[in-house]
Amino acid sequence: MKTAFLLFAKDQQLRKHFTVSDEAMIPKEIRDKHGSGFKFFTNPPHLSAEEFCVKISNENPEHALVLLVEHGLGYSLDGLGLPLSVLQTDARAMGIEFSRVLTFWIKRLNAVEQIFKPMGNKKALLLPFGNFRDEKANEIWASIASNLSERTFGLTDELTRLITHLKTREFPKRRGGDYKDKYFVDEKGYYFQYGHEVHSKPVTVGDGHTVRCALSSQLRLGLPYDRERHYNLSLEDNGNLKGRTFVNCHGLDHTAESCDHLNVFPNDFIN
Known part of the structure; x- marks a missing residue:
C-alpha cells in the first residue's frame, strides 16, 4: 500500500x-x-x-x-x-x-x-454517515472516527462489527426497482446504492466548504478511495424527495428540490 x-x-x-x-x-x-x-x-x-x-x-x-x-x-x-x-x-x-x-x-x-478490498465491504464502509441514519451504525462509526489514532483501539474489529451490522440493513426494493439490486436502508426509509455511474464530482471549495470537506472527499480513515463515485439516495417507490432535508459535507441543511434521487458522495456532498 x-x-x-x-x-x-x-x-x-x-x-x-x-x-x-x-x-x-x-x-x-x-x-x-x-x-x-x-x-x-x-x-x-x-x-x-x-x-x-x-x-x-x-x-x-x-x-x-x-x-x-x-x-x-x-x-x-x-x-x-x-x-x-x-x-x-x-x-x-x-x-x-x-x-x-x-x-x-x-x-x-x-x-x-x-x-x-471486497466490494461488499467497501460500499458499506464508504456510506455517507452524515445522512445514513442508523443508530447502531452511527454509534460504531463515531467510535471508529474518534479512536482512529488510539494505539490500543481495536480498529479492525470495530470495522468488521460495523460491516456485519450494515449487511443486516441491506435489502432489495420491492416496489421501485430490480429485486436483484440491494440497497442499504436507514431508519428513515432512505435507500442508498453505491452507483456505478461517474457523471459528477464533489465540490469542496467556496460556499462554506472547509478543508475537511476536501480531505474527506478523497480519504476515508486516511485511505484513498474513488472520489468520483457517489451513492444514489432514493425512496423504495422512487417517490419525489422534494422538501426533504439532509445535511451537506460541512454540516449545513440541504433541502431537496423535485427529484426521485439525490447524488450523495461518501463525504456527504450532495447534488
Missing part, C-alpha cells in the same frame, strides 16, 4: 532526521513485507498545516495519508479525520520513535486496506 507520511515540526533536528533518513526509518522486515511505496513530506513554512494536507493529497491521489506531529507544536490537527501520531521524542531517541510510529501505521493501515 502506498502511504505518504507528513511531518509537522519546528524542531530542526526532527525535520532533518525525517528528511535525510527517509525509508531507512522503516525497519527492513516491514519494508520487505509491505513494499516500498512510501513518501515523506515536511510541512513548509509558507503553507498552513491544512493547506499542506490538501496539497499532498491532491498530488498523491493513490496514497494514504498519515500525520506525524511534534509534541507541543501549539496547534491541533485532530479535526481533519486523518491518522495522526504525536511524536514522543522527549522520552525516546528520534530514530526509535519514528521507527515505532511508522511501523504501527504501516501495519494498521494495511490491515484496514484488506478489510476495504
